Amino acid sequence: MRWTIEEIRTFLDVMDTGTVSGAAARSNLSKSVVSKRIADLEAALGAALFQRHAGRISPTESAEELALRLRPALAEMNDAVESAAWGMAGLRGSLAIAAPMSFGIGHLGPVIADFARQHPDLAVTLDYDDRVIDLVRGRFDVAVRIGQLRDSGLITRKLCEDPRVIVASPDYIVRRGVPESLDDLPTHPSIGYLNVQAAGVWQFLGDDGTVTGVPMQSRVSANNGEAMRDMAVAGLGIALLPMFVAHEALRKGQLVRVAGKLKPTPLPISVVWPPVKPMPMKLRAIVDHLAGAFSERSPWLT
Template identity: 45%
Template sequence: MLNGIPIKPHGRFMKLDIQEIETFLRVAELGSVSLAAQQLGVAKSVVSKRLSDLERHLGAKLLFRSTRKVAPTDSGQRFYQQAKAALAELRSAAEAVAFEDGSLAGRLRILAPMSFGTLWLAPRLAEFMRQHPQLELALQLDDRVSDFEREGYDLCLRISRLHDSALIARRLGSSPRVVCCSPDYIREHGAPERLEQLLEHPCIGYCNLSAGQLWSFDDPADAQRPLTLAPGGRFTSNNGEAMRDAALAGLGVAVLPRFIVQHDLQAGRLVQVLAEARPTDDEICALYPRARRASLKVQTLCDFLQRALANESWAGP
């Protein structure tokens, strides 16, 4: 562990402590001394002292402090951008030397969707940790779209059709979806036989994003312009497992990822309808900031997850 970086500004030497810099980065990202202390596992007084020491060493005010929020000054913002990139490069260099044998150590914070995390990701992460016994993982499951970099995550997994120029997305695989409902629903209401007939059926909607109320299907005549429908229904949710449960209860027709409904389809608890209509696949992506390269830990985990997805019967290429 490096204790500090000697620098000589304006004719005087000073020593920058890596721990102080990392603490400043976390406070700047979270906008809160309390939250930073909680994530770092130290007292607020320790965080405050590290910040004060860093400002004293630099001879510059880095943060505006109020009773509500902490925000970087102009100097603090410049220091944040360069220090974050520099520390990322330093970690990558250290990892490349320290773990030449392929082992991994340290802490990795991951943000992932709720259903994907509980049904598929968590068991794979447990296997990954068994392969790397010195590695620590912190997994946060949340379907919301967040500024994961500012919240201190090393990696964010998303399942969507992502278009975000501020992030680097590594595609790990695809998540095919299926139109389905329960056998009881079909006995009571009949099954839709054409795509447009979905507008005549109660449908179960995903409400985490406004675009979730639009169902998108591949158009065999034009791959670049999918067919879209805006079905209605009595039940919406921001969680795929809750949507599956509503479909099992016969509340309507749903478009759901195969990783959520594969066992119910195999057991006959749900039935695929409109088999000829192909809902547009979502992409399973690993995201990390464009401003820095992925660390060795992130790269190794992404390689592992990509191989695991390639072996799943429900996943697309």
């Protein structure tokens, strides 16, 4: 059995993008080269990896199983080679970072820029998206995540916690008054968040540490914290926002904190990455840099 690393990379590109043309665009290759590499890999394996019909392809069960095993193996091999090269020459190669849009634009950009200045031979890619992205499939080295983390098998390092606040516009308060208790909250229209399934239930900490959930009805919803903030500024309802989203509007008086005696559960801010041994130098460097930038007292709280 003879196969090449280029064939493996191209196979995974086709699996990730779903098409030959998508894989070709990702790798800057012609479609004919991609098709030949796939055909050569199938010949080497003695098994069909894709079903072809009317110009479309779909992966076989063998392809799904192979991709599942190859992705982490290829990532570990790349990291091992890069780590060996960096040992003598400093950080080189590439580093892909995923982060939520509001936090990224508002607070992460300068931190990553400082890291890039410190390592001029390292190519850095920064991708903002509020959705939770599969790091392995998306070929990301590391991600910043906001909120409680699912048990995904990723390695996690907590950076800090961000308090959340209930806010409303001054105009809304004049028209509707302010909620003071947990029972008051559902009587007010709220601005919902689309990216988290449980976002319709606002959670609060009691004095004894217990958590109470309050179901809220949202007439207006958005998939981005800054969009939610803007809806609140427009007077469309009350909103439960991270402080890193709300702090500037609070400072300017565009929003007012309400129900100040209630304690929303805080949002942990973490950096996560796929398990890789040994840990690549570039990964250790960016994790340490983020931990230093976002200490237990976050910059937007000072």
